[in-house]
Amino acid sequence: MHPHDQTIFALSSGPLPSAIAIVRLSGSHAGTALQSFAGKMPAARMATHALLRDGNGQPIDDAVVLWFPGPASATGEDVAELHVHGSRAVVAAVFSDLSAMPQMRTAEPGEFTRRAFENGKIDLTEAEGLDDLIHADTDRQRQQALRQLKGLLGDKARRWRDQIIEASALIEAGIDFADEGDVPTELMAPALSRIGQLLVEIESVLSAQGRAERLRDGLTVVIAGPPNAGKSTLMNQLVRREVAIVSPHAGTTRDIIEVQLDLDGYPVTVIDTAGIRETDDPVEQEGVRRARDRAARADLVLWLSDDDRAGVERQGDAPVWLVRNKIDRGPDGPEGVTPSRTESPVLRISARTGTGMVELLEALVSFARDYFGSIESGLITRERQRQLLQQTAEALRRSLAAIDLGEEVMAEELRIAALALGRLLGRVDVEDLLDVIFRQFCIGK
Ligand SMILES: Nc1nc2c(ncn2[C@@H]2O[C@H](COP(=O)(O)OP(=O)(O)OP(=O)(O)O)[C@@H](O)[C@H]2O)c(=O)[nH]1
Numbered sequence: 001m002h003p004h005d006q007t008i009f010a011l012s013s014g015p016l017p018s019a020i021a022i023v024r025l026s027g028s029h030a031g032t033a034l035q036s037f038a039g040k041m042p043a044a045r046m047a048t049h050a051l052l053r054d055g056n057g058q059p060i061d062d063a064v065v066l067w068f069p070g071p072a073s074a075t076g077e078d079v080a081e082l083h084v085h086g087s088r089a090v091v092a093a094v095f096s097d098l099s100a101m102p103q104m105r106t107a108e109p110g111e112f113t114r115r116a117f118e119n120g121k122i123d124l125t126e127a128e129g130l131d132d133l134i135h136a137d138t139d140r141q142r143q144q145a146l147r148q149l150k151g152l153l154g155d156k157a158r159r160w161r162d163q164i165i166e167a168s169a170l171i172e173a174g175i176d177f178a179d180e181g182d183v184p185t186e187l188m189a190p191a192l193s194r195i196g197q198l199l200v201e202i203e204s205v206l207s208a209q210g211r212a213e214r215l216r217d218g219l220t221v222v223i224a225g226p227p228n229a230g231k232s233t234l235m236n237q238l239v240r241r242e243v244a245i246v247s248p249h250a251g252t253t254r255d256i257i258e259v260q261l262d263l264d265g266y267p268v269t270v271i272d273t274a275g276i277r278e279t280d281d282p283v284e285q286e287g288v289r290r291a292r293d294r295a296a297r298a299d300l301v302l303w304l305s306d307d308d309r310a311g312v313e314r315q316g317d318a319p320v321w322l323v324r325n326k327i328d329r330g331p332d333g334p335e336g337v338t339p340s341r342t343e344s345p346v347l348r349i350s351a352r353t354g355t356g357m358v359e360l361l362e363a364l365v366s367f368a369r370d371y372f373g374s375i376e377s378g379l380i381t382r383e384r385q386r387q388l389l390q391q392t393a394e395a396l397r398r399s400l401a402a403i404d405l406g407e408e409v410m411a412e413e414l415r416i417a418a419l420a421l422g423r424l425l426g427r428v429d430v431e432d433l434l435d436v437i438f439r440q441f442c443i444g445k
């Protein structure tokens with residue numbers, strides 16, 4: 001049986017209990033199921049009140065139902081929505097009735113989107129944008145996902161692909177003329193300039209990509225330093241919650257504690273670590289090892305100390321800011337001593353009283369702004385997209401370099417470029433290429 005003969009259903013709203021729960025159905029039996037629950041078919045795309053009844057005619061819940069006949073629906077198939085009261089019992093009753101219906105099963109993760117993609121409702125980049133949008137935590141992530149969902153990358157890729165196919169058709173035409181011993185070089189010149197322009201455009205999108213990808217993953221800030229410097233106190237200050245245990249006992253924190261933070265719209269993960277020191281305690285040793293390991297993979301390290309003479313231990317390449325804590329206690333040692341082992345800015349705070357926190361937060365926001373750069377120009381959010389665009393650019397480059405090797409080689413590289421863009425969109429049809437060659441560029445054969 002083709003999987004799409006099966007109608008899928010899922011809870012499309014958040015965790016239960018909730019005020020309202022939305023059960024969504026997609027597939028050819030969605031209408032029958034809706035009819036059997038509601039006792040009638042609502043008008044298409046109109047919110048309709050209905051008393052839902054189970055298979056034995058017993059009432060389940062007072063609901064609002066919606067009917068989206070395909071193909072003008074989110075998935076392209078018949079879609080029904082049941083907006084019921086969000087209790088576990090109501091949803092369980094609806095699910096149990098649905099499961100009993102023939103060719104009806106619960107949806108796998110992403111299956112509604114997958115069907116939308118397979119039915120040509122969205123391309124792959126838009127599907128990825130949808131996934132990003134659902135998982136966006138901060139406003140800037142949301143904006144980026146929406147750009148993706150709106151198909152900005154997909155639109156570009158489609159246009160590039162059409163242009164490559166056109167250029168390729170020009171070159172293929174040249175091949176056919178060459179058979180007759182008459183190579184029309186005037187056909188090649190526009191094709192070459194088109195490929196050149198495309199390459200520049202794709203390369204500029206590629207160069208702006210790193211930041212957009214980073215925005216998706218967020219920025220990692222690790223708080224590290226010697227025991228009792230006040231790392232956990234700072235952590236709690238930054239995230240405004242008591243997430244980490246604070247105590248005067250050196251070696252309190254052993255596990256890595258991570259908290260996601262929305263810093264002026266930028267996604268930041270703040271990480272508290274074990275105080276770094278030599279120790280005989282095997283548990284603490286493991287904590288120190290994890291702290292060093294996490295600091296090595298950070299984007300920024302806040303090296304906290306409560307002592308003006310403290311040295312910084314660098315792990316990895318991330319910038320390290322020396323943060324002097326406990327300034328409420330006054331200087332210990334000669335005032336104004338600047339540590340010699342770092343060129344990083346020295347921030348002075350009291351994690352306990354909050355002094356200097358505003359400045360520290362401002363510095364972090366400005367770091368985040370620089371780090372993410374002008375993400376508005378970033379269109380690529382996934383490694384998959386980047387690799388395929390890189391393959392496209394490489395094939396275009398090889399095609400241009402193959403000018404002395406003949407039209408066949410050039411055309412072959414263009415086919416590879418168009419194929420990579422097709423994969424980006426999730427569509428691979430050679431038919432497109434043949435279509436243009438045979439239809440638009442009729443060369444009398
Ligand atoms: N006076 C003062 N004391 C502080 C400040 N920040 C932290 N402390 C105290 O310093 C002690 C250690 O604080 P923690 O936050 O547990 O230090 P830590 O760096 O996480 O320690 P470990 O996890 O053991 O490495 C506690 O008694 C805190 O109350 C501060 O700004 N001023």
Ligand SMILES: [K+]
Pocket residue numbers: 227228246247248249250251252253
């Ligand atoms: K401590």
Ligand SMILES: [Mg+2]
Pocket residue numbers: 231232233244245246252253272273274275
């Ligand atoms: Mg701690």
